[in-house]
Amino acid sequence: MTRDPVTANPWGALRALTPARIALGRAGVSQPTVPHLEFQMAHARARKAVGLALDTGALQQGLADLGQRAMVLQSAAESRAAYLQRPDLGRQLGHASREALAGAPKGHDLAIVIADGLSATAIAQNALPFLQVLLPALEGWKLAPLTIVTQGRVAIGDEIGAMLSAQIVAVLIGERPGLSSPDSLGLYLTHGPRPGLTDEARNCISNVRPAGLGYPEAAHKLVFLMTEARRRGLSGVDLKDEAEALAGPAIRPNFLLGG
Amino acid sequence: MPSFAHTLGRQVWRFDDLAQLMAKASPERSGDHLAGIAALDEEERAAAQMALADLPLTTFLHDHLIPYEADEVTRLIVDSHDARAFQPVAALTVGGFRDWLLSDQADAAALTALAPGLTPEMVAAVSKICRNQDLILIARKVRVETRFRNTIGLPGRLSTRLQPNHPTDDPAGIAASILDGLMYGNGDAVIGINPASDSLPAVDTLLRMLDEVIRRYEIPTQSCVLTHVTSAIELIRRGAPVDLVFQSVAGTEAANRSFGIDLALLREGREAALSLQRGTVGENVMYLETGQGSALSANAHHGIDQQTLEARAYAVARMVKPLLVNTVVGFIGPEYLYDGKQIIRAGLEDHFCGKLLGLPMGCDICYTNHAEADQNDMDNLLTLLGVAGITFIMGIPGSDDVMLNYQTTSFHDALYLRQVLGLRPAPEFEDWLLRQDITRPGGGLSETLPPAFRRAIEGVA
Numbered sequence: 245m246t247r248d249p250v251t252a253n254p255w256g257a258l259r260a261l262t263p264a265r266i267a268l269g270r271a272g273v274s275q276p277t278v279p280h281l282e283f284q285m286a287h288a289r290a291r292k293a294v295g296l297a298l299d300t301g302a303l304q305q306g307l308a309d310l311g312q313r314a315m316v317l318q319s320a321a322e323s324r325a326a327y328l329q330r331p332d333l334g335r336q337l338g339h340a341s342r343e344a345l346a347g348a349p350k351g352h353d354l355a356i357v358i359a360d361g362l363s364a365t366a367i368a369q370n371a372l373p374f375l376q377v378l379l380p381a382l383e384g385w386k387l388a389p390l391t392i393v394t395q396g397r398v399a400i401g402d403e404i405g406a407m408l409s410a411q412i413v414a415v416l417i418g419e420r421p422g423l424s425s426p427d428s429l430g431l432y433l434t435h436g437p438r439p440g441l442t443d444e445a446r447n448c449i450s451n452v453r454p455a456g457l458g459y460p461e462a463a464h465k466l467v468f469l470m471t472e473a474r475r476r477g478l479s480g481v482d483l484k485d486e487a488e489a490l491a492g493p494a495i496r497p498n499f500l501l502g503g
Numbered sequence: 504m505p506s507f508a509h510t511l512g513r514q515v516w517r518f519d520d521l522a523q524l525m526a527k528a529s530p531e532r533s534g535d536h537l538a539g540i541a542a543l544d545e546e547e548r549a550a551a552q553m554a555l556a557d558l559p560l561t562t563f564l565h566d567h568l569i570p571y572e573a574d575e576v577t578r579l580i581v582d583s584h585d586a587r588a589f590q591p592v593a594a595l596t597v598g599g600f601r602d603w604l605l606s607d608q609a610d611a612a613a614l615t616a617l618a619p620g621l622t623p624e625m626v627a628a629v630s631k632i633c634r635n636q637d638l639i640l641i642a643r644k645v646r647v648e649t650r651f652r653n654t655i656g657l658p659g660r661l662s663t664r665l666q667p668n669h670p671t672d673d674p675a676g677i678a679a680s681i682l683d684g685l686m687y688g689n690g691d692a693v694i695g696i697n698p699a700s701d702s703l704p705a706v707d708t709l710l711r712m713l714d715e716v717i718r719r720y721e722i723p724t725q726s727c728v729l730t731h732v733t734s735a736i737e738l739i740r741r742g743a744p745v746d747l748v749f750q751s752v753a754g755t756e757a758a759n760r761s762f763g764i765d766l767a768l769l770r771e772g773r774e775a776a777l778s779l780q781r782g783t784v785g786e787n788v789m790y791l792e793t794g795q796g797s798a799l800s801a802n803a804h805h806g807i808d809q810q811t812l813e814a815r816a817y818a819v820a821r822m823v824k825p826l827l828v829n830t831v832v833g834f835i836g837p838e839y840l841y842d843g844k845q846i847i848r849a850g851l852e853d854h855f856c857g858k859l860l861g862l863p864m865g866c867d868i869c870y871t872n873h874a875e876a877d878q879n880d881m882d883n884l885l886t887l888l889g890v891a892g893i894t895f896i897m898g899i900p901g902s903d904d905v906m907l908n909y910q911t912t913s914f915h916d917a918l919y920l921r922q923v924l925g926l927r928p929a930p931e932f933e934d935w936l937l938r939q940d941i942t943r944p945g946g947g948l949s950e951t952l953p954p955a956f957r958r959a960i961e962g963v964a
Contacts, residue, residue: 251948251950253683253686254951254952254957255679255682255683255686255952255956255960257960257963258679258682258683258960258963259679261673261675261676261678261679261963262669262673262675262676262677262679262680262900262905263670263676263905264667264668264669264676264679264680264683264899264900264901264903264905265900265901265902265903265913266679266680266682266683266900266901267683268900268901268915270915270918270948272922273915273918273919273921273922273948274915274918274919275901275913275915279901283878283901283902283903284878286903287872287877287878287910290872291872293872294872294873328836328837328838328873329533329537329837329838329841330537330838331537331800331838332537362873419908420836420871420872420873420908420909421872421908422872422903422904422905422907422908422909423872423903423905423908423910424903424905425670425905425908428908440802442760442761442801442802442803443761443762443801444760444761444762444763448701449700450699451670451671451699451906455670456670456671456699457670457671457699457700465700465702480763481731481733481763484701484702484703484734484737485700485701485702485703486702486703486704496673496674496675496676497674497675498674498675498677498678498712498716499675499678499959499960499963500678500681500682500716500719500720500956500959501678501712501715501716501719502959
C-alpha cells in the first residue's frame, strides 16, 4: 500500500468564506486530479455561456409587468462572431435600430439601457429583480423609455442616451462570464452621454448578482452616484463613490487579525 | 513624408511611412486587423521585416511615429533619451541590433548600461524581427532589481503577486485566499487586491486590513489595492497606509487621458507614496499594469500597431521607477489577441521589451472565456516566460479569479515553475517561509499548518 499521493490542506473549512478555489490540496506541487478536471468542466461551461442569445421577448414582457415599456434594439454587430471581433460595431446602433430610436420622445433625466454584453445569462437572471429594487428609488427622475440592446457593448449607451437627450445614461450589461460566475451584471453610469466618450467618463459598479453585490446595495450605490453626477454635472474619475455601505449581512471579520 | 521599400528580385514592396512599416512587420494579431493596419499576408509581413531590419536605429531618434508636439509620451521619450548610453549600438541597423543582442557582447552589464539609450520604438522594432526563442534568450540576459520591503528580480528568483480577490471585498473571504496563497509560498512581489468597489471607504478598509496582516505576521512583502492613482493620492492625504500606488498606463497621451491620467499625475502619485517612507529596503513605490490593445480600445492609437504602443507604455512606466510592471496579456479579449498563439507571442514580446528598457517585468499570464485559449496555452507561456527569466507572475486560488472573471496562473503554477526551473522566491520572503515553517529546509512545502496560522483559523466556519 503506497501513501496517498495527494496532500490535503488542513484549512478546508475556509472554503465556506469564499467562492475562490482554495484548499485544493496538491499532488507534488500540482493540482490533484479532481479539482483539475472540475476546472476543465467549468471552463467548457463558461465557453458555452458566451454564445447564448438573450431572450428579448421574455425580458420585454417582464418589464411590461413592472409597468415599463421597452424598445428592442440591435447594435451594428449582426452576429456573435462579429461582436467578439469588432468592438467598434458593438458600440454603435445598427441602421434600423437608429431609425426606430429616432422617433422616441426626447428630453429625460435618465435613460436605462439593458445590453446583453458577454453574458445573456446575467441579464436574464438579474435585470428584472435589480430594476424591481431600483425603479421605486427613482422617484423624481424623469425616465426615458427603456431600451434592450442585443450584441451591445457599454459605449452603445452613449449613442442611445444622446439620441434620447438624456442627462444621464445607466447601462446594465452582462459582464464576461467567469468560471464561477457566469451571471455577473455590470452597471455603467455616464453623465452627458454622447458618442466618442471613453472609460474615464464613466462610473462602474461591478458583479451585481445574488452571490456578489446584492440588488439593494447596488441600487443604493447607483442612485448615490447618479444623484451626485446630476448635482455636480459630471461622471467618471472625478466622481468618487463615497456612498456609505448599507447595513447588509453582518461583515465577517478577517480571522487572520482575530485574537 | 519618407517612404520605405524592400526589393527582392523584380518585386518591390513599398511602405508609406515608419508607422505602416512597423505595423506590417508585426507578427499577426487581431488588434492590428481591427485597426486596419496589419500586413495583408505573410509575404508582405516578411518583406516589411526585411525593410525594417535594414533601417538604422537612429531613424527612431528623428522619426517619432507620433509627433513631438502632439503627444507628451513622445516628448518624454525624446527628452529622456540618453545619447551616451546609446553609443554602443548607435551605428547599427535594426537587424544588426538583433545580432548584437544575441551575441556575447550583450551581457547583463552591457544591457543595463544600454537601457537609458534605447527608445521603446527601437526595442519594439527589433522584437518584430525576433523569433520567440530570441525574445527568450535576450530577455534572460537582462538583470533588473527593485526594492521596497524585499528584493525583487535577483537571478534564480521568481516572485508572485498574491491576488486574493473576492466578489464583494469580504474581509474573511479575502483573508482565506491570502492564507491559501501564503501557505503555497506565494505573495513576495505584492499582496494586491483588485477591489470590487472603488469607493474610498471600501479601499481604505482593505488597505488597513492588508497593512495589519503584513505587520502582525511580519511578512517581508508589500500591499496594494488597485484603485485609480487619484484615489490613492486622496487616501494618502487622509492617512491611509499605502505601500504601492497602482495605475494602468498606456503608450499615448490620449490613451492615458482615457484612463484619467497624465504624466504629471503619475509623478504626483509617486511623490505621495514616497512621502510615507514605508519601504524598508528600497524606494520603488509604484505598481503599474499595461496590456496590448489598450490604446486602440480607447481610440487613441494614431494608426500605430498595438505592440509598438505597448512598448511606449514602458517609457511611461520607467519614468516613475516602479517596483513591478505587469503586462496583463490576455485580459483584454480576442478582438486584440485572438487565441493562445497570439497571447503567447505578445507575452514574450512585452517581457522582452520591458526588460530591455530596464523594467521589472511580470506578466499576468491569462485569458478570458471569450478567447480561443485554454490552460495548456497558459502552461506554454508560463514555461517560456520562466525560461526567459520573468520577474513575477500572478498567483490566485486554482487559476480562477472570482471577482474579475478571467483565468490566470494559480499558486500551484508558481510552484510548478519554481520546481522545473529551480527558481526561488525573493530572499527575504524565502527566509520568512522557512521561519514560519511553511517551507522546509532544502525546499518543499510542510504538510502541517504553521502554529500562528493554525491559531488564526481555529473556530472559523
